[in-house]
Amino acid sequence: MVLGIDIGSLTAKAVILDHGSIRAAHIMRVRPRPIDSATAVREAVLKAAGARISDIRACCATGYGRLEIPFATMNMSEISCHAKGAFWSDVSIRTVIDIGGQDCKVIILDHQGLIQDFIMNDKCAAGTGRSLEILSKAIGVELDSLGPLSLKSRRPVAITNKCSIFMELEVLQHLYRRVKLKDIAAGINLSVAKRVVALTKMLTLCPDVCLTGGVSKNVGVSKGIEKLLGITFKPLRCDPQIMGALGAAVFAKEGLT
């Protein structure tokens, strides 16, 4: 068995691979220190797999806290791990769009799964999970309900600002004017989709395209991107949020041979 751990800005993910298939996976909120998150998520995934620490032959860490995990036998960048994980789950994937809590990346792969090109935004919160979190809080809607709620809207509000804090203000103005919540929710999702699409325009996308990361679970954002790009995302056979951890586990396995 091998273990992959991805310590993100908001959640920690772990995947256990056993003889080339996913044995267990776990996602949890991060603790203040990466080492605490890593230890907790390892414990949880071991429990889910019914395994012990001694069963793990190798462990690869990724994510922004990857260098602070003493029990990891190796570490890889998030870009490599997301590419690896996505290509491992589906060899037809040529483009990975990953929207995480604090960054957004677009990775282009060749037919062997090697990275051809990538672009990343980790400078501005717009087009990341944090933006969604701030804006859903501003309108008092649970982050998880933002996607389903937005689908009911037929007239999404236009959000013109790019900075999340200015967007918050704009959203509040819509609230003052008593605009329907579903229309604001749809506007919020579209604003994130637009920022992601703006990032993808810097590269040439190749099909099949998949969407990964926590934000991919927001159906409003994913449908928004599909519409704006005129494409359909290839569905993945496992949870899109664990892609980084999965890629790390695949690297751990490859490191053994």
Next chain:
Amino acid sequence: MITAGFDIGTRAFKICLVEDTRLLSCVCRLADRNLEQSIRDCYKQLLAGQSLSRRQVNKAIATGYGANLVTYAAYELSEPACLARAAHQFDPGLSTLIDIGALFIRIVKIDENGFLEDSDVNEPCAAGSGKFLELVAEALAVSFEDISTIARRSLRPYAITSTCAVFAESEIISQINAGVASQDILAGALDALVSKVQALLGKAGDIGKKLALTGGVAKIPALREKLATALDKDLIAPPLDPQLIPAYGAALLAQGRSRRRP
């Protein structure tokens, strides 16, 4: 003649009642969910405090991000126009005004006759804004009033690497956990604000000799000091609450008279 000036900002709203050029009464409140109603209520209280009825107010002018919420104002005016008018009132020799609000930093250049010459405002990005400073102070559990005292203690300001205000907040939380002192983080946040103002001033061309600092953030003495040092210029403090300047200017403009020296 009695006039009213409304400045509906992104973080707070301010109302001034003015008779000729004299400030009768003023209020400054934080914006809330029922902003429109809150403004109405505050205005009512302000009038009641002066035993005035609404009809005795000859004219009202609104300015600021939410100026359109004041439906009973005669019209809306831009912030730079209001700032320039107020600035000229308290010091006719002022050449440039720096107004730092929650989200907007304005550079207002005033010509020798007290007319608005030129103005500039920051890009709509909250990096290094008043709101950013607030987020930092909140993360450190420091109240607005204490920012100055604490930041002044810093010998080694922490240079915040995140350009985005949202990310800076999480960066700061991890720095607190890593043991960086509050005063160093606060001083670093003030430095970020100063460099944002400097960048804007850099585009403004000749800013003259006499500068004034206004806006809610101007109430932080440590920021005033840092900015004055960075610019190597004196920054005049207005004779009334610096946060009220645009509302006061709006009320003065509502007086509608030609600009006279006080």
